[in-house]
Amino acid sequence: MxxxxxxxxxxxxxxxxxxxxxxxxxxxxxxxxxxxxxxxxxxxxxxxxxxxxxxxxxxxxxxxxxxxxxxxxxxxxxxxxxxxxxxxxxxxxxxxxxxxxxxxxxxxxxxxxxxxxxxxxxxxxxxxxxxxxxxxxxxxxxxxxxxxxxxxxxxxxxxxxxxxxxxxxxxxxxxxxxxxxxxxxxxxxxxxxxxxxxxxxxxxxxxxxxxxxxxxxxLANQASNYLVSGKPPKRWGNAHPNLAPYQSFAASDGELIVAVGNDRQFAALCRTLGVEELTHDERYATNAQRLQHRATLIPALSELFVRASKRHWLDQLERSGVPCGPIQSIPEALADEHVLARGMVxxxxxxxxxxxxxxxxxxxxxxxxxxxxxxxxxxxxxxxxxxxxxxxxxxxxxxxxxxxxxx
CATH class of the missing domain: 3.40.50.10540 (Crotonobetainyl-coa:carnitine coa-transferase; domain 1)
Incomplete structure (x- = not known):
C-alpha cells in the first residue's frame, strides 16, 4: 500500500x-x-x-x-x-x-x-x-x-x-x-x-x-517544575527530579537502571531485594516521602544491589514487575534481539x-x-x-x- x-x-x-x-x-x-x-x-x-x-x-x-x-x-x-x-x-x-x-x-x-x-x-x-x-x-x-x-x-x-x-x-x-x-x-x-x-x-x-x-x-516537566515551584531544576545525573528510586545502580559487574514509578512498584522492589521492612518505614511510604529522604534511601539500596550481578537483578526485577533494564552500548542496543525483531536495523x-x-x-x-x-x-x-x-x-x-x- x-x-x-x-x-x-x-x-x-x-x-x-x-x-x-x-x-x-x-x-x-x-x-x-x-x-x-x-x-x-x-x-x-x-x-x-x-x-x-x-x-x-x-x-x-x-x-x-x-x-x-x-x-x-x-x-x-x-x-x-x-x-x-x-x-x-x-x-x-x-x-x-x-x-x-x-x-x-x-x-x-x-x-x-x-x-x-x-x-x-x-x-x-x-x-x-x-x-x-x-x-x-x-x-x-x-x-x-x-x-x-x-x-x-x-x-x-x-x-x-x-x-x-x-x-x-x-x-x-x-x-x-x-x-x-x-x-x-x-x-x-x-x-x-x-x-x-x-x-x-x-x-x-x-x-x-x-x-x-x-x-x-x-523542557517539559523540568520547565513545569520550575514554573510551579519557583525553584530552578538541578542536574541529577541518572536520578529523577520527581521520582525515587528512579536511577542507575551499580551491581557487582556493572550498572543497571531501576525505574520505580509508583508505591506498588517500590514494594515489589523491596521484596525482591529482601528488605520488605522498608515499605513500612514512614520515610519511604510514598514517593513524596522517598524524595524527601532520598539521601538515606539510595545508599541503603545501593548496598544491596552491589551484592549480585546485573543479570541476577534484572531477572529478579523483571519477574517482580519492577521496570528495569541494562545500560547498553550502541552496538549492544543495535544487536538486541527485540530491536532486531522490530526491524529497526x-x-x-x-x-x-x-x-x-x-x-x-x-x-x-x-x-x-x-x-x-x-x-x-x-x-x-x-x-x-x-x-x-x-x-x-x-x-x-x-x-x-x-x-x-x-x-
Whole structure:
C-alpha cells in the first residue's frame, strides 16, 4: 500500500540535520523529496567524517555516516541558487511542489527571490517551512544557530550531567544533536498539519520553526517544575527530579537502571531485594516521602544491589514487575534481539554498489506503509532526471547549464 503522503512533492533546500531529518521522515511516509544541494560539495554533512561509507575495495565513498543518517529516500539535484539562472530553476520547481523546506539564514531566501511571499504568488497552495536557530522574529533572529549552542541556551545542559558536587559534575550536552532532531520532528508535524488544513482552505501557509523555541518547548516537566515551584531544576545525573528510586545502580559487574514509578512498584522492589521492612518505614511510604529522604534511601539500596550481578537483578526485577533494564552500548542496543525483531536495523543498495546501513523509521501502521525507496543519494545523482521529468528540459539545455556551472 502507498505511504500516507504518497503524491506529495517536497522541495528540500535544507542542510545539516534539522531540515534533512524532517524531510527524511516525509520521504519515509511516501512523499517525493527533491534535495537541492550546492554543485560544489553539496550538503556540508557529506564531508562530516570519518567514518565514510566504504566500497568493496575498501575505498571511501563521498557519503559520510552522518549524511547517511538523515537523507534516505531523496533525489539529489545540484543548483547554484546564488545565480539568477539557478533561482529561476527553483521557482519553476516550486510551482510543481506541495512543500518547500529551507534552513538558510534570515533574509537569504528573500534576497534570492525564493521567500514565501514570492513563491506563494506562483503557487498559492505551497506549504513553506523555514528552520533557523532563533526564528524569523526577535532580537536573536539574525544569529546562526547550532545544536550545541541551542542546548546550552535553551536550558538543557543545566539539567544534564552529574550534580556539581559529584565527580565529573557540570553541564553536559546530550549525546545526539537532540535540538536539531526535535526541531525536525516538530517541523514534520507542522508540515503535515498545514497540508491537512489545506484540504479545507485550499491555501498553503508559512511555518516558522526555531531550534531555540523547540528546545524550550520540550523542557517539559523540568520547565513545569520550575514554573510551579519557583525553584530552578538541578542536574541529577541518572536520578529523577520527581521520582525515587528512579536511577542507575551499580551491581557487582556493572550498572543497571531501576525505574520505580509508583508505591506498588517500590514494594515489589523491596521484596525482591529482601528488605520488605522498608515499605513500612514512614520515610519511604510514598514517593513524596522517598524524595524527601532520598539521601538515606539510595545508599541503603545501593548496598544491596552491589551484592549480585546485573543479570541476577534484572531477572529478579523483571519477574517482580519492577521496570528495569541494562545500560547498553550502541552496538549492544543495535544487536538486541527485540530491536532486531522490530526491524529497526536494515540496509539499502547505494549507488556506489554497496549497501548503506540504516536505522528504520519507528512508525508502524496497520494499513499504510513506510517506504524506503532508495539509499541517501550521491551528489547530483538525479539532476538530469528531475530536470527532464519535472520541467521537461532537453539534454542540450541540461548540458548547457552544467557547462555554465548553474547545475
Amino acid at each position: 502507498a505511504g500516507p503522503l504518497s503524491g506529495i512533492k517536497v522541495l528540500d533546500l535544507s542542510r545539516i540535520l534539522a531540515g534533512p531529518w524532517s524531510t527524511q521522515l516525509l520521504s519515509d511516509l511516501g512523499a517525493d523529496v527533491i534535495k537541492v544541494e550546492r554543485p560544489a560539495g553539496g550538503d556540508d554533512t557529506r564531508g562530516w567524517g570519518p567514518p565514510f561509507l566504504a566500497r568493496e575495495d575498501g575505498s571511501a565513498t563521498a557519503e559520510s555516516a552522518y549524511f547517511l543518517s538523515a537523507n534516505r529516500g531523496k533525489r539529489s539535484i545540484t543548483i547554484d541558487i546564488s545565480t539568477p539562472e539557478g533561482q529561476g530553476i527553483l521557482r519553476e520547481l516550486a510551482k510543481t511542489v506541495d512543500v518547500f523546506v529551507e534552513n538558510y539564514k534570515l533574509g537569504d531566501m528573500k534576497r534570492y527571490g525564493l521567500d514565501y511571499a514570492a513563491l506563494c504568488e506562483i503557487n498559492p497552495g505551497l506549504v513553506y517551512c523555514s528552520i533557523t536557530g532563533f526564528g524569523q522574529t526577535g532580537p536573536y533572529s539574525s544569529r546562526a544557530g547550532y545544536d550545541f549552542v541551542i542546548q546550552a541556551m535553551g536550558g538543557l545542559m543545566s539539567i544534564t550531567g552529574q550534580s556539581d558536587d559529584q565527580p565529573g559534575g557540570g553541564a553536559q550536552k546530550c549525546g545526539v544533536p537532540i535540538s536539531d532532531l526535535m526541531t525536525g520532528m516538530y517541523a514534520s508535524v507542522a508540515i503535515v498539519s498545514a497540508l491537512f488544513e489545506r484540504t479545507r482552505s485550499g491555501k498553503g501557509q508559512y511555518i516558522d520553526m526555531s531550534l531555540l523555541d523547540t528546545q524550550v518547548s520540550w 536494515f540496509s539499502l543498495p547505494h549507488t556506489s554498489g554497496v549497501s548503506a546501513p540504516q536505522i528504520a523509521n519507528p512508525i508502524k501502521f496497520s494499513r499504510s506503509s513506510i517506504h524506503y525507496r532508495r539509499a541517501p543519494p550521491a551528489l547530483s545523482e538525479h539532476t538530469d532526471e528531475i530536470l527532464t521529468t519535472e520541467l521537461g528540459w532537453s539534454a542540450e539545455r541540461i548540458a548547457h547549464s552544467k557547462k555554465k556551472g548553474v547545475i
